Each structure stands twice: as structure tokens, then as C-alpha cells.
Amino acid sequence: MDSFQQTLFKLKNYWAERGAIIQEPYDVEVGAGTMCPETFLRVLGPNPYRVAYVQPSRRPADGRYGENPNRLYKHQQLQVILKPAPEDVLELYLGSLEAIGIDLTKHDIKFEEDNWESPTLGAWGIGWQVMLDGMEVTQFTYFQQCGGIDLDLVPAEITYGLERLVAFLQGVESVYDIEWAPGVKYSAVRFADEQQFSVYNFEMADVAMLWKLFDLHEAECQRLIEAYEGYEDKSRFPVLPTYDQVLKCSNIFNLLDARGAISVTERVGVIGRVRKLAVGVANLWQAQQTLKLEVA
Amino acid sequence: MNFLLEIGCEEIPDWMIPAALESLREQTHKLIGEQKLDGSIVLLDASPRRLVMRVDGLMERQADSEELVMGPPKSAGAGAATGFAKKMSITVDQLSTASTPKGEYFSFTKKVAGRNTEEILASRLPGIVQKIYFPKTMFWTGKGGPRFIRPIRWIVALFGDKVVNFELAGVKSGNVSQGHRRLGSACVPVTIENYIEELRKNAVIVIAEERRAKIRAGLATLGVKVKEDAKLLETLTFITEMPTPIVGSFDPQYLELPSEVLVTVMRHHQKYFSCESADGMLAPNFVAVMNTSGDPDGLVRQGNERVLRARFNDAKFFYGVDQQRKLAYRVEDLGKVTFQAKLGSYLEKTHRVVDLVKELGGNADAQRAALLCKSDLTTEMVKEFTDLQGIVGGLYAKVQGEPEAVSRAVYEHYKPLSMEDTVPSTQEGLIVALADKLDTLRGCFAIGLIPTGSKDPFGLRRSAQGVVKILVEGKQKYELKWLCGEDPVLHEFMLDRVRYYFRDVRGFKYDEVNAVLASKFSDLADADVRLVALQAVRPTENFEPLAASFKRIQNILKQAEFTPVAAVDVALLEVGPEQDLHQQFIEVSARAKDLDYLPALEAVATLRPAVDRFFDKVLVNAPDALVRQNRLTLLNDLLTGFSTLADFSEIVVSS
Numbered sequence: 001m002d003s004f005q006q007t008l009f010k011l012k013n014y015w016a017e018r019g020a021i022i023q024e025p026y027d028v029e030v031g032a033g034t035m036c037p038e039t040f041l042r043v044l045g046p047n048p049y050r051v052a053y054v055q056p057s058r059r060p061a062d063g064r065y066g067e068n069p070n071r072l073y074k075h076q077q078l079q080v081i082l083k084p085a086p087e088d089v090l091e092l093y094l095g096s097l098e099a100i101g102i103d104l105t106k107h108d109i110k111f112e113e114d115n116w117e118s119p120t121l122g123a124w125g126i127g128w129q130v131m132l133d134g135m136e137v138t139q140f141t142y143f144q145q146c147g148g149i150d151l152d153l154v155p156a157e158i159t160y161g162l163e164r165l166v167a168f169l170q171g172v173e174s175v176y177d178i179e180w181a182p183g184v185k186y187s188a189v190r191f192a193d194e195q196q197f198s199v200y201n202f203e204m205a206d207v208a209m210l211w212k213l214f215d216l217h218e219a220e221c222q223r224l225i226e227a228y229e230g231y232e233d234k235s236r237f238p239v240l241p242t243y244d245q246v247l248k249c250s251n252i253f254n255l256l257d258a259r260g261a262i263s264v265t266e267r268v269g270v271i272g273r274v275r276k277l278a279v280g281v282a283n284l285w286q287a288q289q290t291l292k293l294e295v296a
Numbered sequence: 297m298n299f300l301l302e303i304g305c306e307e308i309p310d311w312m313i314p315a316a317l318e319s320l321r322e323q324t325h326k327l328i329g330e331q332k333l334d335g336s337i338v339l340l341d342a343s344p345r346r347l348v349m350r351v352d353g354l355m356e357r358q359a360d361s362e363e364l365v366m367g368p369p370k371s372a373g374a375g376a377a378t379g380f381a382k383k384m385s386i387t388v389d390q391l392s393t394a395s396t397p398k399g400e401y402f403s404f405t406k407k408v409a410g411r412n413t414e415e416i417l418a419s420r421l422p423g424i425v426q427k428i429y430f431p432k433t434m435f436w437t438g439k440g441g442p443r444f445i446r447p448i449r450w451i452v453a454l455f456g457d458k459v460v461n462f463e464l465a466g467v468k469s470g471n472v473s474q475g476h477r478r479l480g481s482a483c484v485p486v487t488i489e490n491y492i493e494e495l496r497k498n499a500v501i502v503i504a505e506e507r508r509a510k511i512r513a514g515l516a517t518l519g520v521k522v523k524e525d526a527k528l529l530e531t532l533t534f535i536t537e538m539p540t541p542i543v544g545s546f547d548p549q550y551l552e553l554p555s556e557v558l559v560t561v562m563r564h565h566q567k568y569f570s571c572e573s574a575d576g577m578l579a580p581n582f583v584a585v586m587n588t589s590g591d592p593d594g595l596v597r598q599g600n601e602r603v604l605r606a607r608f609n610d611a612k613f614f615y616g617v618d619q620q621r622k623l624a625y626r627v628e629d630l631g632k633v634t635f636q637a638k639l640g641s642y643l644e645k646t647h648r649v650v651d652l653v654k655e656l657g658g659n660a661d662a663q664r665a666a667l668l669c670k671s672d673l674t675t676e677m678v679k680e681f682t683d684l685q686g687i688v689g690g691l692y693a694k695v696q697g698e699p700e701a702v703s704r705a706v707y708e709h710y711k712p713l714s715m716e717d718t719v720p721s722t723q724e725g726l727i728v729a730l731a732d733k734l735d736t737l738r739g740c741f742a743i744g745l746i747p748t749g750s751k752d753p754f755g756l757r758r759s760a761q762g763v764v765k766i767l768v769e770g771k772q773k774y775e776l777k778w779l780c781g782e783d784p785v786l787h788e789f790m791l792d793r794v795r796y797y798f799r800d801v802r803g804f805k806y807d808e809v810n811a812v813l814a815s816k817f818s819d820l821a822d823a824d825v826r827l828v829a830l831q832a833v834r835p836t837e838n839f840e841p842l843a844a845s846f847k848r849i850q851n852i853l854k855q856a857e858f859t860p861v862a863a864v865d866v867a868l869l870e871v872g873p874e875q876d877l878h879q880q881f882i883e884v885s886a887r888a889k890d891l892d893y894l895p896a897l898e899a900v901a902t903l904r905p906a907v908d909r910f911f912d913k914v915l916v917n918a919p920d921a922l923v924r925q926n927r928l929t930l931l932n933d934l935l936t937g938f939s940t941l942a943d944f945s946e947i948v949v950s951s
Contacts, residue, residue: 068610068613069606069609070606070609070610071610084438085436085447087447087449090306090477091477091482094477094478104478105478105479105588106591106592106593106595106596107588107595107596107599108584108586108587108588108591108596108599109477109478109587109588110535110536110587111306111307111344112307112535113307113309113310115432125434126432126434126446128307132599133595133596133598133599133600133603134566134568134584134599134600134603134604135599135602135603142434142436142447144434144435150439151439152438152439153438154434154435154436154437154438168599168602171602173602173605173606260632266634
């Protein structure tokens with residue numbers, strides 16, 4: 001039986017052998033691997049790209065103080081982007097499952113309709129949730145739009161929920177019983193993290209401060225977006241730092257949400273504010289890329 | 297000649313397949329008709345990865361035809377004739393003459409050679425495939441590329457034993473199909489004749505009916521009693537190419553959870569059939585349908601059992617957490633849940649619904665149910681399983697010791713969820729359901745959230761439909777206008793729903809509905825009784841002719857600009873048909889007054905011969921003004937005297 005990390009190595013290797021750059025996790029809090037610039041920005045524009053990375057993804061509202069065997073505040077996603085999607089992309093994906101030791105002739109695989117949409121990113125795609133013996137192990141999406149922009153090349157996004165997948169492989173009932181490395185349990189690595197962030201997110205996060213932070217990051221992002229127009233050497237304009245501000249806003253929004261500080265109606269408004277920033281940055285990135293192409 | 301088309305595709309959402317096949321059928325019929333190719337569709341089917349159509353008996357090529365081309369008028373002279381002949385690539389002596397009402401014209405009968413069917417198919421198929429209807433499509437070859445439900449990966453197109461060559465989204469048609477993703481080959485050469493069998497060898501059952509039958513047969517042999525679920529069977533038929541049911545079990549301790557919760561998890565989240573024990577209770581088993589041929593090592597069963605266990609554990613956890621705060625205390629928590637920005641929180645809605653239930657005369661249990669009905673929105677269970685709102689509230693109310701009448705009313709207060717659904721089963725439930733929907737309708741209409749076209753974000757049409765169904769089928773005697781809070785726009789909206797309900801759901805004719813809605817009905821339950829009576833009396837011999845006469849009376853009165861001045865003066869009535877009519881009218885009126893609708897309508901219908909004789913023999917437009925006014929008064933009495941039953945002039949008479 002492979003450990004959590006062994007399975008990860010195998011998956012990374014599998015995709016590296018198929019031309020993907022292996023990136024490390026992005027160092028700003030995100031709710032999903034999709035939000036990393038490696039996905040959100042790289043899918044824009046006409047350049048082909050293949051990348052795979054593990055992204056610890058924070059969902060404050062899903063925290064359960066480390067007491068629920070299946071739900072985590074922070075779970076690990078393996079995110080694969082194949083841009084453009086090759087014709088045999090689904091077969092490649094199934095091959096990756098076989099590479100980690102799943103004999104697909106002995107298991108049941110179904111692709112069930114599940115179209116992904118992120119209102120905060122102005123992004124959506126068409127795809128499936130992949131069901132392995134009745135368990136969702138992967139979200140597969142053909143991106144159509146990102147930051148409100150129709151994509152030139154249609155990328156395939158493959159997002160593996162690693163804890164679920166490995167719990168399945170190791171036949172354990174609780175993610176905390178997963179063997180992370182030989183002799184080391186998932187709980188030993190991550191329990192404190194789950195417990196303490198649940199306490200903070202649900203009980204102690206200061207709502208007024210969070211709103212203040214949200215406003216600050218939003219203002220900074222907006223200021224930068226507006227500065228692009230008058231900025232002389234556009235090829236060196238800091239689009240990527242501008243995007244970090246969007247991620248900050250998004251994470252603070254999730255924290256406020258977990259704290260129960262956002263009503264259903266307010267929600268739509270705040271999502272709109274984040275989307276406006278995301279769309280703004282996506283447009284800057286697209287413009288900057290086009291510019292660079294023209295120069296080259 | 298026969299034709300086979302297979303569009304090979306990545307997994308198509310199951311629910312979209314029937315409509316897609318229908319649109320393929322329509323387009324194919326149109327093509328065959330337009331191009332005069334004969335032939336009929338003998339196979340139209342699909343699995344998640346393929347849409348398949350076979351057309352037999354197509355002509356190999358179209359028949360030759362002739363087309364008459366009209367040239368310039370003969371009067372235009374020789375120059376024009378030469379020009380026309382040149383354009384037709386013939387000589388002037390080959391032209392003929394056609395006579396038309398406008399004069400003589402040069403003409404030419406052109407022979408049009410029929411095209412090869414193969415060529416027609418090759419040129420038209422790409423367009424047809426792309427026009428197959430799907431509710432949501434994608435592009436995959438790049439921006440501006442072709443759109444389809446999912447990427448097309450292969451195309452089989454055979455006419456006889458030849459490939460119909462065309463290209464779509466970079467895919468060239470051919471004679472090579474693909475089998476099951478794991479059990480079959482990715483390269484399956486086929487002919488029209490062996491197509492179905494070759495795919496079967498590669499673990500794909502092309503025919504949906506066969507897959508359905510395989511699932512059914514499997515269900516019957518698993519040794520458990522499976523709960524019927526036609527819709528789930530359909531879904532599973534179209535998400536599998538090689539369906540194989542397996543039975544799994546779960547720890548009976550979970551049966552302590554409400555069966556509604558267990559079934560929702562199995563049915564909606566996992567697409568499992570649930571099972572019953574001999575006594576009709578939920579059994580600790582489920583049936584999953586795999587998309588593969590077997591589970592020899594039991595791995596798939598174990599996997600599914602494990603997933604279900606995790607789900608049930610969640611539900612159990614939610615159930616436990618939820619019981620720590622009773623619904624009665626959760627009511628105040630609703631202050632933090634927004635119903636609608638301008639209409640306030642769910643707490644405010646709750647207070648309004650309680651008040652409305654009081655106004656409607658609801659008893660203490662109904663009022664209590666109204667107070668509790670929304671409180672389950674704050675529970676973990678409803679946050680996880682939103683479909684169970686109301687139901688969870690009802691279940692919790694019961695275990696928390698609320699009276700049966702209260703818990704049942706809470707449980708059923710979202711009913712009816714559709715036109716097929718039943719209304720709540722108790723008076724308390726009916727009133728709470730009615731008040732909840734009315735509050736939403738009144739509130740939304742008051743702030744201008746009125747549904748237009750397909751836009752109806754708050755589902756107000758469904759709410760209104762629910763109100764109508766509750767009023768009619770729950771026999772609730774409230775006046776519609778009053779229920780609408782005297783809001784004329786809402787009242788009109790509701791009347792629309794009333795018409796829809798009686799016509800489309802209940803199947804009454806539109807003029808019958810109009811006739812009853814124009815009568816003095818007191819409430820919708822009463823309107824329902826009248827409609828049933830009207831429908832019953834309609835086919836009787838005298839009814840429609842009498843209705844026609846009533847229409848005529850209405851026109852006469854309108855033309856005469858009649859206004860009633862005095863009662864009928866008996867002394868002015870002419871002996872014969874006029875006196876007879878008056879006499880019979882008095883009798884029938886007296887009789888109908890104490891009768892139910894149907895016998896009353898039957899009594900009215902007996903007036904027909906008298907009315908006919910009156911119109912036959914009596915001149916309404918009498919020269920004497922007093923006599924004329926008296927006759928019009930008689931007719932007016934006749935018209936208005938019975939319009940309380942139904943407005944007969946609304947009935948459209950067929951002849």
C-alpha cells in the first residue's frame with residue numbers, strides 16, 4: 001500500500017512524463033487550485049501550457065474542528081491543466097488512476113454531469129464529476145470562460161481530491177487515518193491545523209477587522225487596475241501582484257462567510273465586488289500577454 | 297440503401313439525450329422529405345457516449361426531375377431570346393413558349409439530374425449534427441469553434457458499405473467505432489449490419505430499452521425488494537453502456553435516522569435504489585447500478601458501502617447536533633436568515649405567515665405550525681440536504697413533542713411541489729401551506745418582483761399554482777380576490793393560473809372555464825363543482841343550441857343599448873310563444889333555485905324549445921316602443937337569471 005506522499009509522487013510523475021511542469025503550491029491562501037495564477041491566468045491567451053501542482057485549499061466554512069472523518073477546513077488538491085486539452089484527455093486521466101494502482105477493470109467509473117462555475121472569478125466550464133465506485137474522486141472541467149473572457153484554447157482542468165482518493169486506496173474510513181508517510185498518520189500532520197483554524201474561523205475571527213482588510217485589499221487592487229492605463233512600460237506592470245489582492249479578498253470573503261457575517265442578499269453583492277476585481281485583472285493579463293506576443 | 301450514423305462523444309448528460317434524439321429525428325425527416333430520398337428511420341438510440349441512427353430504404357440517388365425556367369416575354373424580341381438561350385447554354389431553337397395570363401413568354405424545360413444520396417448526406421450531415429438540440433453546449437477546438445454538448449471524438453457514417461465522407465470539428469467520418477471505455481476496444485470497425493453486435497462484443501449495449509431491461513432483470517434477481525423508481529431507472533439507463541446492478545448493505549443502526557433522509561442520500565446523492573423489508577419499512581440494503589459487467593471481487597460493492605457509510609455518518613452527526621437546539625428556539629435565529637432584501641428576514645416572514653393563518657381562521661395547531669415551519673432552515677440537516685426543507689422540520693417537530701397536527705402541517709407545508717404532487721393532507725397543513733405561498737406572492741408583487749416571460753426567480757408561478765391547487769383540491773372556501781390582498785395585478789396573475797389549472801391540468805375546455813369564471817362563483821372549489829356540472833350537461837341535446845341563443849340575446853341587448861327600466865309587464869306579453877317563454881322561465885327559475893348545479897343546468901336546458909319558438913315567431917324589435925322594451929326586458933331576465941350558474945354566452949358553439 002502506498003502512503004499519501006507516495007501516491008502524490010506517482011501522480012506528479014505521471015503528469016510530468018506527459019509534459020506537465022510540476023509546480024509547487026501557490027503561497028497565498030486560496031479556496032481551490034483553480035484560483036492560483038498558474039490556472040486562472042495561464043488559461044488565458046493563446047499559449048499552450050501544461051502544469052500540475054498540489055494546492056492546499058482553504059474552505060473555512062467546511063472546517064469541523066478535526067472531528068468529522070470526511071470534512072476538512074483545508075484539503076489538498078492535485079490540479080492539472082492541459083492547455084489545449086488533447087483529444088485523448090479522458091483516457092490520459094483514466095491512465096493516471098491506473099498509475100496509482102487502481103485496476104479499472106475491477107472498479108466502476110462513471111462520468112456524471114457537473115458543470116463548474118465560480119461566480120467570484122467570472123469563470124465557468126463544462127464537465128463531470130468522476131465517480132469511482134460511487135465516490136467523487138475528481139472534478140473534470142473544460143474551461144470555457146475565465147475572468148469573463150472566452151478562452152482561445154480550451155484547457156482541461158483535472159482536480160483530484162487527494163484525501164478522498166487516498167482514503168479509498170488505503171481503505172480507511174477517516175481521512176485522519178490515512179498514512180501520510182510510512183508510520184505517520186494524516187492526523188499527526190494536520191489535526192492541530194484543522195482544530196485551531198476551526199476555532200479561529202468560527203469563533204474568534206474579528207468580523208470588523210476582516211471587513212476592514214477586505215476593503216483595504218479591494219482598494220489596493222482597484223488602484224493597481226486603474227494604474228495600468230497610464231503606466232508606461234506595460235510589459236513590466238505588476239499584474240501578478242494585483243491578482244494576489246483578488247485572492248486576499250476572496251479568502252477574507254470565505255472567512256466572513258464562515259463567521260456567518262454575510263447575509264444571503266449581501267452575499268451576491270460581495271461576490272460581485274470580488275468578480276469585478278478578478279475580471280479586471282484577467283483583462284490586464286490578457287492585454288499584457290497580447291502586447292508581449294506582438295513585441296516578440 | 298441503408299444508412300448508419302453514430303456520433304461518438306464524451307459522456308453526454310443523461311437527461312439531455314431524449315430531446316437530442318428527437319431533434320435528430322426531426323431534422324432527418326425534413327432532409328428525407330425535402331430531398332425526396334424515401335427511407336425511414338429504423339433505429340434511433342443512444343448511450344452516454346454515442347447517438348445512433350439507422351435509416352433504411354433510402355434511394356441511391358434522387359430521381360431526375362424537370363424544371364420549367366421562364367425567360368423574357370416574347371414581345372421583348374429576338375435579342376432577349378438569344379440572351380436567355382445563352383444563359384441556359386442552349387440555342388434559340390431549343391426554347392419553347394409558355395402562355396401565361398400576362399402573355400406569351402420564352403421558356404425552357406431544364407432537366408435536373410438527381411444527386412447521389414451519399415453526396416447529399418455528406419454535405420448536409422455536419423449541419424444536422426451541429427443543430428442537434430442540447431440545452432447547454434460547449435466549444436472545445438478553440439474560441440469560435442463548433443459547439444456540441446461534449447467533444448465529438450469519432451463519427452461512423454456508412455451508406456451501404458461505403459463511408460459517407462465529411463469532417464466535423466476536425467473529426468473525419470469513418471467506419472470505426474469505440475467500445476466500452478475499459479471493457480472494450482478503442483478501435484471497433486463496423487458495418488451497418490454488424491454494428492449492434494460488434495459493439496455488444498465490446499461491452500456496449502447500444503439499445504436503451506435493452507439496458508433498461510437488463511437493469512430491471514438484475515433488480516429482480518438480487519434477493520432484495522427494490523423500491524420502484526422509474527425516474528432513477530431512466531437516469532441509470534442513460535449513464536451506463538453496460539449496466540449491472542449490485543446489492544450492498546449498511547449497518548441497521550442507521551435505520552434510526554428518518555427514512556426520508558436515508559432515501560435522499562441514496563436516491564439523490566448516490567443514485568441508488570432503496571430497498572424495503574417485508575413489512576414495507578426501509579431495509580438496510582441498496583442497489584447501485586455499475587457501468588461495467590461484474591464485481592467478482594466485491595470491490596465495487598465495498599467502495600459504494602464505504603461512501604454510503606460516510607454519508608450516513610454525516611447525516612447522523614447533523615441529526616445529533618440539530619437536536620441540541622429545539623425548533624422553537626430556532627425561530628428567533630431566523631432573524632439572521634434573509635428571505636428577501638426588501639421583505640426582510642425569515643423571522644419577519646414567519647410573523648406574517650402566523651398572522652395570515654389567524655386571518656384565515658387557522659386553529660392553534662395551525663398557528664403553531666406556521667410559527668415553526670421555517671425554523672428548520674437553520675439546521676445542519678437542511679443546510680446539507682436542501683431538498684428536505686419542511687420535511688426535516690416536520691420530523692424534528694414530532695420528536696420534540698409537538699402535536700401530530702403541528703408536525704404534519706410543518707412536514708407538508710411546501711406541498712404541492714408540482715402539479716402532479718398532492719396537497720397537504722390536513723386542514724392545518726392546507727392553511728399553513730396556503731398562507732406561506734400567499735405571503736411570498738403578496739410580498740413579491742408589492743415590491744414589483746413580478747414574473748415576466750421565462751424570468752421567475754422566486755418561483756412565483758409555482759407558488760400561485762400551488763395556491764390554486766390547495767383552494768380547489770383542498771376545498772378551501774376563500775374568495776380569491778381577498779386572498780390576493782385586493783392587489784389587482786396579483787389577482788389577474790392568479791386568474792391566469794386558475795385558467796391554466798382548469799384547462800391544462802384538469803382538461804376542461806377553455807370556453808367552459810370562461811363561462812364559469814364569468815359567473816358568480818364564490819370560491820374556486822365552487823367553480824370546480826360548476827365546471828364539472830357544465831362539462832356534464834354540455835353534450836346533451838339542448839345545451840349548445842340554447843347557449844347559441846344566449847349569445848344571440850346578448851348581441852340583441854347590446855345592439856339595442858338596453859337598460860332595464862321596469863320588470864316585465866305581463867299584460868304586454870303576446871299570447872303564444874312570448875307568454876309561453878315567460879311562463880317557462882318563471883317555472884324553471886323557481887325550480888333551479890333549489891337544485892344542485894347539474895340538475896339546475898339541465899332544467900335551464902329544457903328552455904330551448906321555448907326560446908327557439910320565441911325567436912321563430914316573435915319580432916323583438918316591435919314597432920311599439922313599450923312592447924319592444926318589454927321584450928328586451930324578458931330576454932335580459934333570461935340572460936341574467938341564469939348567468940349566476942355560468943355565463944352561457946361564453947360557450948363557443950361548434951357549428
